[in-house]
Amino acid sequence: MQTPPVAKRIDSQRTHHGDTVNDPYSWLRDPENPETIAYLTAENDYTENLNNHLSDLRETLFNEIKKRTQETDLTVPYRRGDWWYYSRTEEGKQYPIHCRVKAAGDTPPELSDDGGPLAGEDVLLDQNALAEGHDFFSLGVFDLSCDQNLLAYGTDYSGNERFTLRFKDLRTGEDLPDVVEGVFYGGAWSRNGDYFFYATVDEAWRPNQVWRHRLGDSGEDTLVYTETDERFWTGIELSRSEEYLFCESHSKVTSEIRFLAADDPTGDFTVFGAGRRQNVEVNVDHQGDRFLVLHNDGAENFTLGWTPVSDTNQFHTILEHREDTRLEGVSAFADHVVVHLRTQGLSGIRILPNEGAARDISFDEPVYTTAPSANPEYRTSMLRLSYQSLVTPESVYDYDVDSGELLLRKQKAVLGDYRPEDYVQQREWATASDGTRVPISIVRRADVPTDGTAGCLLYGYGSYETSIDPYFSIPRLSLLDRGVVFAIAHIRGGGEMGRHWYEDGKMLHKKNTFTDFVACAEHLVETGWSAPDRLVARGGSAGGLLMGAITNLAPGRFAGVCAEVPFVDALNTILDPTLPLTVIEWDEWGDPLHNAEVYQYMKEYTPYENIEATDYPAILAVTSLNDTRVGFHEPAKWIAELRHRATGGPFLLKTEMEAGHGGRSGRYDAWREESFNLAWILDRMGKS
Structure with a gap:
């Protein structure tokens, strides 16, 4: 049998809380060292x-x-405005191709058995073309403007999750001259499409800043928000209603949200509710003249309520806290609210019509997974959801909120x-x-x-x-x-x-x-x-x-x-605040750098x-x-x-x-x- 490689051992001691420990392989941290490679x-x-x-x-x-995979295939199109959006794959190609077709009615276009492109297809982005000549490729931001004429997209060719942001004019098929380097995942357009908001990371790979870019402006982008607490990530998104921008900061156990009218992109963000409170998490979505709010203030498994847009400190309860049900997410639509939850270890979906009784979408298998899927339309009575189990392939359903009918649109083929x-x-x-x-x-x-x-x-x-x-x-x-x-x-x-x-x-x-x-x-x-x-x-x-x-x-x-x-x-990593993401992790594992009890506990496992x-x-x-x-x-x-x-x-x-x-x-x-x-x-x- 071949002899395994032997890494040299070098004395490298650290001392914490009076405890001295040798770390003989710390030299392996350096990817620039030829010996490491x-x-x-x-x-x-x-x-x-x-x-x-x-x-x-x-x-x-x-x-x-x-042989079991249908290599040429496409996803079920989802509706947004005047278009149906989908992605597809082709046999022999590594990556998806993102497309759309003009909407001719409320029913998704009929899919062919061979998984080929739809008639009248407009290709938005071909990841295979972007990846050509590279050993690695990842797509980050992929965000359409509200009028659906512009596409913001990010590319990464190394795997370090720092993307180059570009903008494509979908009317001409050409990229605009605007290029922004070092962008993280996610982003949001202003209502009129003149501005795009994005996040960047610090040296510890923590998304800590939100910026505003004006299309066509070759000058410095505007810094909108900096998260100074090293335990927190920050990012930005546009509400489904397309009326509000949410600038969100989250640690593992605490969150703070700021909001701004999407048609006033150069305005100042307003802190939602009481702002940041340790160990209180808040998720917000917009519906009409109110914000839907999911929070855990005094409610371990979360409670759902709403506040007026005009006064986000005025909270009204919709779903009380329950010890046997964890509320995980809320999605607001014009005429109903969707809650993603779990009970007894199984995921579920609850529909809350603006008028009428709440109802759950139920399935018969003993174990399964279901969740809301792509639902960009705000004014719709159809909810797109995903479903699968250990024996049932990934399935896409549309649930008619008015009739209660569950329509199977597609189940992943297993050849x-x-x-x-x-x-x-x-x-x-x-x-x-x-x-x-x-x-x-x-x-x-x-x-x-x-x-x-x-x-x-x-x-x-x-x-x-x-x-x-x-x-x-x-x-x-x-x-x-x-x-x-x-x-x-x-x-x-x-x-x-x-x-x-x-x-x-x-x-x-x-x-x-x-x-x-x-x-x-x-x-x-x-x-x-x-x-x-x-x-x-x-x-x-x-x-x-x-x-x-x-x-x-x-x-x-x-x-x-x-x-x-x-x-x-874990212990050496969490002890070093200069490493990527370490400080953020203290809310998950504890802080062994400043707490001797945490240090000893982590050292034991x-x-x-x-x-x-x-x-x-x-x-x-x-x-x-x-x-x-x-x-x-x-x-x-x-x-x-x-x-x-x-x-x-x-x-x-x-x-x-x-x-x-x-x-x-x-x-x-x-x-x-x-x-x-x-x-x-x-x-x-x-x-x-």
Whole structure:
């Protein structure tokens, strides 16, 4: 077997709260150091060589994904004014093409079976043309002016999420001479289209400023707002009614909103309501002479109300707080309000007509995910929504608010012999070490036995109140059809069971996230879904922190661990306020720099700090050189320390040298990356 690369160990000490710790691989933080690049390249070579025996399987998996996917396809058009908008893909091309057609009626244009372009198509933006000649491409801002004559769009060719902003005149098809560098996601047009607002980031990659650009003006853009509190992000958006601009600042637990009439773009923004109050979050939308307001002031799971536009301190309740229902979002339309919510771990949609009784949109499957989709029209009785489950492909519905009729517009095609009835999905509950019941969503082929002989892939995240709801996946079918069970652990730190579920898995309760995941793994073994020598764990980003923590906590429970862009050096990162996003993260993890209790607590669980001299499962860590959210050095250091201290493995590092936090950008490249991961996972289960 080839000898793995060895990273040199250099004494590099830090002292905090009287504790001195050595960090021998801190030199790997520098992407400009030729030694760092040489080491990452050697790791890639080692990982590839050690997985050469899986090359045929990888190619088979890639072809399975490709053959099941309708490569030439288009999305269901959504209405905005006089146009129907959609995007489409073409066989052999990596990226979507964004298009529109003139509206001839209220019903979406009929889609052809072959997924080809619609008659009278107007191409707005072809991402393939923009990406030509580049190894990586990402589209940021994509925003139409209110009159739909202008398109603002942003391009990124490195993965660092700093975009170049341009403006296209859709009447001529030509770009305007205006170019703005270093723009973040999001933006908003003024009502008349003379101005465009955008956000930029500071040196810590935090979106901290909002600017106003006047089209045709080659001078300096106007700084509208600077967020000085390093815990907060800021951005700007236009209300669906197109009457108000909202400049929003959010930390992990607090928000503040400013508003301005969209037809007065050079005016001054007004602070909404009482302004910024610690641990109070506010979401606002506009409807007629009032603002709809979703907030958690004295309401853990949020309450919905409204204020007059003329007096945003005057609050009137619409939906009271409920302990069993988390209100997650509000969307205002001319004649009704839509609330996105969740109850008992399942997402839902509630319609609140301006006149008449509220009603929920219901579905029959035991586990599923639904959410409002593209709904740019303000005056409409149709609500576009998305729906999927572990066995039902992504589906697009229109819900008629007046009649209550639910119309299926399109379900994502799965080519080949896929039949939903061949698969079984269900929900089970594990019992955590403190007695808490933790939901697990499970899917398998109906003919797979539950006698402990099946391989199982257990996925988890558990941070930022992000819910990993049941979702459909074409690549996953390649696992299921090989007899693998797939399960999602809905662990604390996520938002599946309401705000308390998040609070019980963050800061000084963070260890609950890890013990919940281990409890889910133990439940799957005890109830016959799998066995430790066939159970593989997978997670990414903060879910990668989870992967590192559970390997320290229970290394014998897993045959393998796939950690993608893993946040495994959390303590060193959160201790350094000069690193991207660190200060923002203090509301999620705590502040170990200034709080000795937080420091000690994090030191007890952070993966890099707690590797033991014992047998670990095989580990595959996947990262990207240009990741601005989780530095590539974190998994690089983790793998190096695992090789130095632990036994077992092998411990592998794979670095994408032309990518960011989301990995490879083109769909075929992404499929190949996923095929690599799936082949490794199957190999760990003995199914290669």
